[in-house]
Amino acid sequence: MSETDTSGHSTGARSKDSSLSMPPDEMRRLGYRVVDALVARATDLPDDVARVGGRREEMEKLFREPAPEVGRSPDEVLERAMGAILPRAARIDHPRFFAFVPGSPTWPSVLAEFLTAGFNIFQGTWLASAGPSQIELVVLDWFREWLGMPEGGGGLLTSGGSAANLGALVAARERAGNPPEGVVYLGDQGHSSLERAARIGGIAHVRKVPTGDDFAVEPAALERAIQEDRANGLSPFMMCANAGATNTGAVDPLPELAGICRREGLWFHVDGAYGGFAVLTERGKDALDGIGLADSVTLDPHKWLFQPFEVGCLLMKDPGVLEAAFNVEADYLQDVDRDSEHVNFADRGLQLTRRFRALKIWMSVQTHGLAAYRAAIEEAFELAVGAERFVRDSPDLEILSPAAMGVVCYRFKPADGTLDEEELESLNAAIQATIVDSGYAMISSTRLHGRYSLRLCIMNFTSTWADVRGTLQRVLDVGHELGLR
Numbered sequence: 001m002s003e004t005d006t007s008g009h010s011t012g013a014r015s016k017d018s019s020l021s022m023p024p025d026e027m028r029r030l031g032y033r034v035v036d037a038l039v040a041r042a043t044d045l046p047d048d049v050a051r052v053g054g055r056r057e058e059m060e061k062l063f064r065e066p067a068p069e070v071g072r073s074p075d076e077v078l079e080r081a082m083g084a085i086l087p088r089a090a091r092i093d094h095p096r097f098f099a100f101v102p103g104s105p106t107w108p109s110v111l112a113e114f115l116t117a118g119f120n121i122f123q124g125t126w127l128a129s130a131g132p133s134q135i136e137l138v139v140l141d142w143f144r145e146w147l148g149m150p151e152g153g154g155g156l157l158t159s160g161g162s163a164a165n166l167g168a169l170v171a172a173r174e175r176a177g178n179p180p181e182g183v184v185y186l187g188d189q190g191h192s193s194l195e196r197a198a199r200i201g202g203i204a205h206v207r208k209v210p211t212g213d214d215f216a217v218e219p220a221a222l223e224r225a226i227q228e229d230r231a232n233g234l235s236p237f238m239m240c241a242n243a244g245a246t247n248t249g250a251v252d253p254l255p256e257l258a259g260i261c262r263r264e265g266l267w268f269h270v271d272g273a274y275g276g277f278a279v280l281t282e283r284g285k286d287a288l289d290g291i292g293l294a295d296s297v298t299l300d301p302h303k304w305l306f307q308p309f310e311v312g313c314l315l316m317k318d319p320g321v322l323e324a325a326f327n328v329e330a331d332y333l334q335d336v337d338r339d340s341e342h343v344n345f346a347d348r349g350l351q352l353t354r355r356f357r358a359l360k361i362w363m364s365v366q367t368h369g370l371a372a373y374r375a376a377i378e379e380a381f382e383l384a385v386g387a388e389r390f391v392r393d394s395p396d397l398e399i400l401s402p403a404a405m406g407v408v409c410y411r412f413k414p415a416d417g418t419l420d421e422e423e424l425e426s427l428n429a430a431i432q433a434t435i436v437d438s439g440y441a442m443i444s445s446t447r448l449h450g451r452y453s454l455r456l457c458i459m460n461f462t463s464t465w466a467d468v469r470g471t472l473q474r475v476l477d478v479g480h481e482l483g484l485r
């Protein structure tokens, strides 16, 4: 029995024995079970299906239940989580997951997620997280250097590209003095998160600038739009360019757009959520020439930096603009450091309570080294080039956009030319659905200037040429099979 003070509270116990605590041996045993299951999953993944789906009715039957008043055995709970819930999903890191945007986290980054949760780091203020905040500054500075942005730049890590784009729009809007008839420009291939950010940010006008056959913004079209809008009494204040369009991997002409923005006094934002980290390779650096001229850049380490969800990044040439837009002082935070040396990341964005996202990036880059990242990105580029070649060499496949930043758009089109556009669309949609249902690979579709297209997005460091080739061969086989019916 521990001693108690006059209030009746224990004075001696080192740690309180709550019914929410767990004995150390039990903590260890359950933790090892989780690690073993994750390692087995990673090892078996290439032989697994790429996705397990399910209808709502089926999921309701499996999982609908009231919260239990009395806890169950942790092994039983873990069993249901690992055996029933988690596998009923797409394996985004499957080597034949080529849909949407794949993600394949490195093991050190997964361990870092576990560690940050276990240490329960609050990374909103320097006061609560000096070491972690310094690591975020270091990681942000790595990114700044990779992009070729000037010294003094900085920003913050976010939940993803959408949050980073929102931060950029709000910062640019505030910097422009919050014009009531403000206009933001993006290409017609700009990401939907920018439109959503404009809606949240109360920006009156979003103008989509047409792209050419290469899916990149035509600078003259932007210039025309700015003049037109000014003549109509509107206030253009920002251009958002693509550094790798989600649809096609296309990159807008960054140096030209930067020049227009400088001349016209517009904020130049580059959405590099999809392709930004390609700067780590020589060919990516060439493709993204001019990215360092941006006033702000969005990146998504949970894409081409092989991090687990969620982590995005907003980098600003002047992080002071971000603080001017987001910082709101509060009496209950008066004890935190208030000098420019000690960054309170909560002052730079939406979140006060923030998790320590930088550790996973730091641990994985420290463990594997940058050369491994360069090689993995380079390999994805090469696999996409191989995919384009395979499509061009197959008489019954057609390229709709060439390999760019790991993306290839294509469709099944019988060489005899007997199918019209509508028939081609429904045949290709049926091919996509058949392959997804088979579980062999996960592929998705899009529209390119209105035309239905299949799309391969290659970004996973475990994908091989056999995976890419096997998937395209399936498209051909299924196409022939369905086309013959």
Ligand SMILES: Cc1ncc(COP(=O)(O)O)c(C=O)c1O
Pocket (backbone or CB within 6 Å): 101, 159, 160, 161, 162, 163, 165, 191, 193, 244, 245, 246, 271, 272, 273, 274, 275, 300, 312
């Ligand atoms: C170009 C681009 N911008 C923004 C986003 C949004 O990023 P997130 O899904 O991380 O919020 C994406 C996501 O695919 C993207 O490809």
